[in-house]
Amino acid sequence: MTAAVLSATLGSSGSRPKRAARRVLPGFNLTLGYTLFYLSLIVLIPLSALLFKTFTLTWDQFWTAVASPRVLASYRLTFGASFLAALFNVFAGLLLAWVLVRYSFPGKKIIDALVDLPFALPTAVAGISLTALLAGNGWIGQYLEPLGIQLAFNRNGIVIALIFISLPFVVRTVQPVLEDAEKELEEAATCLGASRFQTFRYVIFPGIAPALLTGFAMAFARAVGEYGSVIFIAGNMPMVSEITPLIIIGKLEQYDYAGATAVATVMLGISFVLLLVINGLQSWQRRRAGGKT
Amino acid sequence: MSAGTVRSAQAGTTEPVWVRWSLISLALVFVFLFLLLPLAAVFTEALRKGLPAALEALREPDAWSAIRLTLLTAAVAVPLNLVFGVAAAWAVAKYEFKGKAFLTTLIDLPFSVSPVVAGLVYVLMFGAQGWIGPWLMAHDIKIVFAVPGIILATVFVTFPFIARELIPLMQAQGTEEEQAAMVLGATGWQTFWHVTLPNIKWGLVYGVILCNARAMGEFGAVSVVSGHIRGQTNTLPLHVEILYNEYQSVAAFAVASLLALLALLTLLIKSVVEWQFERDQKAAVDLPPERPAVSSPTSVATP
Numbered sequence: 336m337t338a339a340v341l342s343a344t345l346g347s348s349g350s351r352p353k354r355a356a357r358r359v360l361p362g363f364n365l366t367l368g369y370t371l372f373y374l375s376l377i378v379l380i381p382l383s384a385l386l387f388k389t390f391t392l393t394w395d396q397f398w399t400a401v402a403s404p405r406v407l408a409s410y411r412l413t414f415g416a417s418f419l420a421a422l423f424n425v426f427a428g429l430l431l432a433w434v435l436v437r438y439s440f441p442g443k444k445i446i447d448a449l450v451d452l453p454f455a456l457p458t459a460v461a462g463i464s465l466t467a468l469l470a471g472n473g474w475i476g477q478y479l480e481p482l483g484i485q486l487a488f489n490r491n492g493i494v495i496a497l498i499f500i501s502l503p504f505v506v507r508t509v510q511p512v513l514e515d516a517e518k519e520l521e522e523a524a525t526c527l528g529a530s531r532f533q534t535f536r537y538v539i540f541p542g543i544a545p546a547l548l549t550g551f552a553m554a555f556a557r558a559v560g561e562y563g564s565v566i567f568i569a570g571n572m573p574m575v576s577e578i579t580p581l582i583i584i585g586k587l588e589q590y591d592y593a594g595a596t597a598v599a600t601v602m603l604g605i606s607f608v609l610l611l612v613i614n615g616l617q618s619w620q621r622r623r624a625g626g627k628t
Numbered sequence: 629m630s631a632g633t634v635r636s637a638q639a640g641t642t643e644p645v646w647v648r649w650s651l652i653s654l655a656l657v658f659v660f661l662f663l664l665l666p667l668a669a670v671f672t673e674a675l676r677k678g679l680p681a682a683l684e685a686l687r688e689p690d691a692w693s694a695i696r697l698t699l700l701t702a703a704v705a706v707p708l709n710l711v712f713g714v715a716a717a718w719a720v721a722k723y724e725f726k727g728k729a730f731l732t733t734l735i736d737l738p739f740s741v742s743p744v745v746a747g748l749v750y751v752l753m754f755g756a757q758g759w760i761g762p763w764l765m766a767h768d769i770k771i772v773f774a775v776p777g778i779i780l781a782t783v784f785v786t787f788p789f790i791a792r793e794l795i796p797l798m799q800a801q802g803t804e805e806e807q808a809a810m811v812l813g814a815t816g817w818q819t820f821w822h823v824t825l826p827n828i829k830w831g832l833v834y835g836v837i838l839c840n841a842r843a844m845g846e847f848g849a850v851s852v853v854s855g856h857i858r859g860q861t862n863t864l865p866l867h868v869e870i871l872y873n874e875y876q877s878v879a880a881f882a883v884a885s886l887l888a889l890l891a892l893l894t895l896l897i898k899s900v901v902e903w904q905f906e907r908d909q910k911a912a913v914d915l916p917p918e919r920p921a922v923s924s925p926t927s928v929a930t931p
Contacts, residue, residue, distance in 0.1 A: 360806050361816035366719035370731070373712045377783055378737060381749035384759055388752050427658055434655040438648055446656070448899040449663050454838065455891035455898075456667070457845025459865040460884040463872050464666040467673050467881075474669065499662055531643055560742030563847035563865070567872070580744035580848065587748065587852065592757060599745045606740040613740075614733055 382603065389600045392593050400586075400597035409579045416490065416578075417558035420497035424554050425547055427498075428505025435506070436513040453502050458563030465496055466568045488570035493578065496565050497558040504557065505550030512546040513539075515624070545620035552616055556609040560602070670888045673881035685871070685879035686886065693859045694867040694883070697775065701850075701863060702843040705782045709839055713790025714832075718824075721798035722806070732795065738787040746784045747852025750777055773855030778863065781849040786842045790835035797831040798824075830905040834898065841894040845887060 389397065400406070434440075435447050453461065467473050469487035471480045476487060486492055516539065524534040562580040569576045577585075579602060586595035642648070674682045685691060716735060720728060738746065754771040755761050764771060771777045805827070809819040825832075847865040854861045862870065864887055871880035 360722050360803060360810065360819070362718060362820075363723050366715040367723075367725070370712065370716040370719050370735075373708075373715075374731075374734060377780075377787055378734065381753055381784070382737075382741075384753045385745070385749045387759075427662075430651065430655050431658070434652050437642065438652055440652050444899070446659055448895050449659060451895055451898065452663050452667065452891060455841045455845075455894040457847060457865045457868075457884075457887045457891070459847040459868050460670060460845070460887050460891075461666060463868065463880060463884060464669045464673075467877075468665055468669050474665065499666065502662060556740045560740070560745070561848075562742065562744050562851075567869075580742050583744050583748060584852065587751070592752070592755075595748060596752065599742075599748050602742050602745055606742065606745075607737070610733060610736060610740045614729075614736075 385596060385599060385603060388592070388596045392597060396593060397597045400594040401601050405573055405577070406579070406582055406598060408574045409577050409582045412490065412493070412576065413559055413579045416493045416497055417501075417555050417561075419494050420501055420558050421551050421555040423494075423498050424501055424505045425551050428502070428550055428554075429509055429543075429547060431506045432509040432513055436510060450503050450506050453500050458500060458561065459567070461499055462496060462564035462567035465492070465499060465564065469495065469568065487568050488576075490569075490576055492568035492570070493565050493576060496568050497561060500561055500564050501554035501558045504554040505547065508546045508550035508553065509543050512543050512620075512624070516542055542623075545616060545623050549613060549616040549620055552609060552613045556606065556613065559609070560606065667888060667892075670881055670885050673877060674885040676881075677878050681878050682882035682885070685876075685882035688879075690859050690862065691867060691879075691883060694862045694864045695886075697778070697862065698844050698864045700775070701779050701782050702840050704779050705786055705843045706836060706840050708783055709786055709790050710832075710836060712787070713792075713794055713835060716791040717794035717798045717828075718820075720795050721801075722803050735788050735791050735795075738784055743785055743846065743848030744852055747781050747849040750780050750784070750853050772853050773857070774861060777853035778850050778861060781853045782843050782846050785846050785849050786839045789839035789842065790832070793831045793835035793838075794828055797828055801827055830901050830908070834901050834905075837894055837897050837901070841891060844890060 392400075431446075431450060435443065435450075466487055469476045469479075469492060471477065471485075471487075473487070476485075479486060486495060520538050521534050524538045525531075529537070560580065562578070562584075565578055566581060569578065569581075571577055571581060579598065583595045583598050583602070586592075586598065643651075720732060751758065751772050753759050753761075754764060754777065756765065758772075761772075771780070805823050806819050809823045810816075814822070844863075845865055846863075847869070850863055851866060851869070854863070854866055856862065856866060856870070858870065864883060868880050868884050868887070871883060
């Protein structure tokens with residue numbers, strides 16, 4: 336009956352009834368207009384200022400800024416450490432998601448809430464706190480230093496800080512997929528004689544693989560841009576433990592705006608590519624989920 | 629006997645007890661090392677010289693002005709992104725138009741941009757050598773290395789939070805209820821206030837909480853545009869950095885524990901919202917199928 340009333344009110348625009356029916360709701364121009372206006376004002380115009388500034392540089396200026404040995408060393412460090420941290424979180428995140436979805440144990444709700452701590456805790460606080468733990472006189476550091484293991488003020492510290500800040504991504508992408516997974520499939524696998532490991536490998540894992548990959552990409556993207564937690568624990572030695580965002584800050588402090596802009600443009604390009612990859616992964620995941628039901 | 633049959637029925641979909649408990653223990657050790665210890669360290673370091681010393685650090689005028697600036701920043705940034713989030717979610721979720729996927733990608737963009745780059749773009753726009761820097765200087769308006777710059781950078785980094793929560797939620801809910809309200813003669817605003825808003829309230833609270841936590845805790849972007857003038861352009865996270873670099877460890881951790889308490893409060897409210905949402909969902913499931921259940925806001929991972 337609703338449809339009849341709607342098509343009656345729509346009248347002449349009935350040639351594409353489905354689309355027209357959606358436009359019955361008012362506010363399309365207002366909301367889309369405001370969205371585009373605000374998006375341009377806050378995000379697009381400022382980001383294009385970065386690109387325009389880059390275009391005022393000559394190719395040589397740009398290349399010396401983004402490909403000097405010190406900057407190249409910082410890319411290697413930033414991407415290497417981010418990759419290690421994200422990879423670690425694939426395993427740790429899968430473990431946490433699995434335990435939170437499949438098992439019950441005391442304090443589960445608290446653990447579930449705590450997983451989001453890295454999102455809620457300001458990165459500077461995470462940075463000084465991890466440094467206090469891992470430094471030679473810290474709670475953990477004092478036991479490791481006699482063994483010759485140093486976790487703070489070097490690359491190890493960077494990886495640990497990045498593990499902390501990117502920890503929730505894999506858990507939160509895998510958790511809902513595991514919750515929705517159909518137990519009947521596992522039962523069927525067991526009935527057909529599969530071991531529990533085979534069931535995991537061939538039945539459960541293919542279902543959560545897209546989510547794992549999405550979580551990995553998100554964790555990696557977040558880690559690449561991270562600044563606040565890393566600078567306290569890194570030691571920040573040029574060529575050794577200096578991350579790319581810190582290079583940008585260093586250039587800014589020396590009023591080398593051109594150099595800072597060039598390096599920032601490289602980082603922006605990488606972020607954009609990572610964003611497209613994540614979007615692609617997510618729609619793949621949605622198609623997978625959609626195809627199953 | 630019945631217990632035995634239950635166990636054998638479950639054996640196909642779960643692991644032996646020893647595997648279960650070793651996985652749980654491993655997860656708990658990981659949570660303890662990576663989440664609980666850092667959290668405990670903040671408070672312990674703050675109280676190293678006793679509670680009075682920690683409170684002393686919070687009573688400093690510089691700490692007070694940092695608290696005020698942090699509150700002001702969040703009080704501007706969160707409502708701005710709230711209005712945007714609702715408008716964007718309405719446009720994206722309730723209509724079909726060309727370029728929608730691209731628009732959602734652009735809304736997500738600030739999440740993947742490094743905070744340092746976010747700060748830098750505002751320096752390039754409003755700084756002395758920037759696009760409109762000279763004009764601003766001629767009119768004696770300070771944006772970068774002043775409070776407006778801090779607020780702008782914070783708005784940038786918290787830009788997608790609320791929109792990202794609301795878009796999937798409103799998409800899942802569809803437009804049927806709004807259409808029914810319109811057919812029954814409600815105006816657009818009435819429909820929004822009485823039909824849409826009650827449906828999205830938990831997603832809204834969820835987004836606001838996360839947006840607020842990030843707005844109050846942002847470090848990288850704010851650090852670039854702040855200029856670090858004590859008592860004037862220092863937010864709480866920047867104040868922590870200054871104290872830490874001056875080797876005032878107790879004071880730094882005292883201010884940091886204020887931020888850690890904020891984080892704990894955020895997690896608490898967030899959990900309560902999730903439980904409320906689940907309760908509403910269960911209530912909705914009991915209703916006839918005209919009101920289908922929608923996906924929970926937690927199903928979308930949001931940084």
